Every structure is written in C-alpha cells, then in structure tokens.
Amino acid sequence: MENATQFELRLADRMSRLGTETAFEVLNRARQLEREGKEIVHLEIGEPDFATPANIVEAAVDALHKGWTHYGPSAGLPELRQTIATYVSETRGVPVSSDEVVVVPGGKPIIFFSILALVDPGDEVIYPNPGFPIYESMINYVGGRAVPIQLREERDFSLNVDELATRITDRTKLIIINSPQNPTGGVLQRKEIEGIARAVADRNIFVLSDEIYSRLIFEGEHFSIMSVPGFKERTILLDGFSKTYAMTGWRMGYGAMRPDLAAQITRLMTNSNSCTASFTQVAGVEALRGEQASVTEMCGEFKKRRDVFVAGLNEIRGFSCRMPKGAFYTFPNIRKTGWPSKKLATALLEEAGVACLAGTAFGEFGEGYLRFSVANSLENLQKALGRIGEWTEKNL
Numbered sequence: 331m332e333n334a335t336q337f338e339l340r341l342a343d344r345m346s347r348l349g350t351e352t353a354f355e356v357l358n359r360a361r362q363l364e365r366e367g368k369e370i371v372h373l374e375i376g377e378p379d380f381a382t383p384a385n386i387v388e389a390a391v392d393a394l395h396k397g398w399t400h401y402g403p404s405a406g407l408p409e410l411r412q413t414i415a416t417y418v419s420e421t422r423g424v425p426v427s428s429d430e431v432v433v434v435p436g437g438k439p440i441i442f443f444s445i446l447a448l449v450d451p452g453d454e455v456i457y458p459n460p461g462f463p464i465y466e467s468m469i470n471y472v473g474g475r476a477v478p479i480q481l482r483e484e485r486d487f488s489l490n491v492d493e494l495a496t497r498i499t500d501r502t503k504l505i506i507i508n509s510p511q512n513p514t515g516g517v518l519q520r521k522e523i524e525g526i527a528r529a530v531a532d533r534n535i536f537v538l539s540d541e542i543y544s545r546l547i548f549e550g551e552h553f554s555i556m557s558v559p560g561f562k563e564r565t566i567l568l569d570g571f572s573k574t575y576a577m578t579g580w581r582m583g584y585g586a587m588r589p590d591l592a593a594q595i596t597r598l599m600t601n602s603n604s605c606t607a608s609f610t611q612v613a614g615v616e617a618l619r620g621e622q623a624s625v626t627e628m629c630g631e632f633k634k635r636r637d638v639f640v641a642g643l644n645e646i647r648g649f650s651c652r653m654p655k656g657a658f659y660t661f662p663n664i665r666k667t668g669w670p671s672k673k674l675a676t677a678l679l680e681e682a683g684v685a686c687l688a689g690t691a692f693g694e695f696g697e698g699y700l701r702f703s704v705a706n707s708l709e710n711l712q713k714a715l716g717r718i719g720e721w722t723e724k725n726l
C-alpha cells in the first residue's frame with residue numbers, strides 16, 4: 331500500500347470546479363461531536379423525520395418477494411413512467427405522455443444530467459442565489475458560466491423578474507428556478523412565474539424548474555412554469571419522492587420534458603446508473619396512486635413546527651425571520667448579531683449543540699443568514715430555540 335503514494339493523483343481539471351453540499355459535512359461533524367459525548371439537535375439536513383408511509387414500504391417488500399430485483403429500462407419502468415405522466419398532467423394541467431418522463435435515482439440526477447446534456451463551456455446559466463448548491467457546482471463543473479440571480483428577503487425571497495430580464499443574454503442556455511425554495515422557503519407566485527415566462531419570451535432557452543417541494547406548500551397553490559402556454563416544450567420539470575413521501579434514502583426522482591431531450595437524458599442514465607432500482611420503482615407507483623393522507627399530515631405538521639420555530643427565532647437577540655411559505659426550512663437574518671454566517675453556524679454547533687447551516691452554504695448572497703430545517707420534533711425545535719437563546723444571551 332505504501333507504494334501507492336508515490337503516484338501523484340492527477341485529477342481531471344474539472345474536478346477542481348466541482349462544489350459540494352455542506353449539509354453532509356456539517357452532519358459528519360455533528361456525528362463526531364456525538365461520538366465524543368455531546369448531545370446535538372439536528373436541524374442541518376433537509377429530510378423529513380417521518381417514516382416512509384407503510385403502504386409504500388409494503389409495496390417495495392412485496393416487489394422484492396416478487397422478483398423485482400433485476401435491471402429495468404434506463405428511462406424507468408413503463409408503469410411508473412405512465413403513472414408519473416398522469417400525475418404531472420393532472421397537477422400541472424398540461425398533457426404529458428410517458429415518453430416525456432425519465433425516472434432517475436433522486437431529484438439530483440435531473441440537475442446533473444440536464445446540465446451535462448445542455449450546457450457547453452461558456453454557455454450561461456442563470457440560477458437562484460441563495461439556492462441549492464448543486465446548481466452552481468454543476469454549472470461550474472461543465473465549464474458553463476454561472477450567472478446568479480439574487481433572491482432578496484424584502485421580496486420574500488421570490489425572484490425579481492426585471493433583474494432576471496437584464497441577466498438574459500445571447501449566451502443564456504438555461505434558467506434554473508426552484509419553488510418552493512431551498513433554503514429560503516420562498517414560493518414563486520403565479521404572476522411571478524408568468525413574468526419569468528414573459529422575460530424569456532420566445533427565446534430558445536430551457537427552464538429547469540425544480541419542484542421537488544411542490545407538495546410542501548403552506549400558503550397558496552403551487553404553480554409550474556410548465557403550465558404557461560408555450561413553455562412545456564422548454565421546461566424540464568424536476569420532481570420526485572424524497573421530500574413528499576419521506577423517501578430520501580430510496581433514491582428516486584424524475585424529470586418531465588420533451589421526448590427528444592428525454593431520450594438524451596435516458597442515454598446519460600444508461601451510461602451512469604443503467605436504471606433506477608426496480609423494486610423502488612414499483613413502490614413509486616404505490617406512492618403516487620395510493621392513499622395521500624400521509625402527505626397532508628406531514629405538511630400540516632411542518633406548518634405547525636414552522637409557526638413555533640419562526641416565532642421563537644424572532645425572540646432571539648439579533649435574529650429576525652420571515653415566515654417561509656413552503657418546504658421545511660427557516661432562513662433567519664442574523665446580521666444584527668454582527669457575526670458572519672459561517673462563524674455563527676460553527677459556534678452554535680460546537681458551543682450550543684445545535685446543528686444548522688450557514689446561509690453561505692447556498693451561495694454568496696446567503697451571507698447574513700442561517701438555515702434551520704424544521705424537519706425535527708417540536709420538542710427538539712423548542713430545545714434548539716432554548717439553546718440558541720442562552721448562547722446569544724451569553725455571547726452577544
């Protein structure tokens with residue numbers, strides 16, 4: 331083994347441009363502190379704390395017994411593709427057929443594959459900042475030019491359409507939007523989405539619409555750019571099972587897009603994963619067709635927790651927090667503490683035993699904010715509030 335070190339690791343250049351998702355690093359540090367005997371409240375990771383609904387688990391177990399343990403088609407099992415096509419048609423109000431659906435292991439691969447398939451070096455991609463860090467990471471990875479559009483607190487973290495219009499150039503290949511939004515909980519209203527559509531007008535630009543939190547919305551209704559006349563052909567809809575059905579570890583999501591692009595994304599699936607696990611796809615059919623009460627329950631529970639947590643944050647010295655309209659995150663402004671986001675997040679973890687993320691984990695415009703997930707019990711959320719309150723009283 332010693333000999334192995336005499337060979338320099340000569341990575342491809344592109345690896346230096348690849349970013350990361352800090353949530354996993356913070357989780358690792360929190361686990362290390364736990365091993366050292368500290369007790370941590372976990373508000374860093376973006377996943378529902380509920381169990382996957384029993385009907386879905388049973389469908390998977392049954393599928394395993396029935397032998398759904400082999401390769402399937404790269405684009406997904408025909409029955410699941412059809413079920414998703416029907417679901418997307420009903421929820422977005424535009425007809426979508428099964429050849430316009432590609433099933434992949436999680437929502438993330440749709441980001442990865444769309445950018446790989448569409449963006450050449452030098453092409454510009456407009457993306458939300460603060461936003462899910464994988465957008466910027468992937469744009470940079472393929473040599474594209476990442477063009478941030480700042481989401482501002484005073485606009486409730488929605489997107490300023492006039493600002494977007496000024497960012498669009500002849501090199502713009504792709505615009506990424508995300509609603510409900512990670513990390514801010516912002517939701518794009520129908521009029522804003524229509525404004526985005528007007529700004530794009532008849533240009534040959536794709537919109538990657540990340541709607542992974544579409545069922546976790548507390549006020550108003552979800553609206554997709556795919557529903558805007560003329561946009562179905564230019565929209566890549568990203569949605570999935572992770573957040574809606576508490577299935578983050580199952581790894582299953584999908585994209586809906588025009589069939590010629592779907593065929594290209596399928597080629598990327600063939601070259602990378604071969605297919606999404608077959609028995610999970612059988613369970614995916616049950617998830618979409620079966621009882622939906624658990625989704626409503628989970629959403630109601632997140633709303634309750636959001637209300638309690640936001641009220642509590644607003645009591646803490648130096649913190650102020652808007653009411654997020656969707657997803658399960660709160661994104662308080664912490665500028666009045668005088669601390670930079672990263673330093674404050676680290677201190678809260680190391681000294682107060684509360685794991686959260688710095689706003690800067692979501693891009694440069696996240697400075698001055700922290701992200702707390704409310705995907706934890708009310709009891710733990712109260713405990714976190716108590717600890718942060720005590721810490722700020724002592725240290726600020």
Ligand SMILES: Cc1ncc(COP(=O)(O)O)c(C=O)c1O
Binds near residue numbers: 438508
């Ligand atoms: C905005 C956004 N898009 C996509 C994903 C990826 O979801 P999945 O776990 O299904 O890959 C996440 C997960 O945190 C997310 O927050």
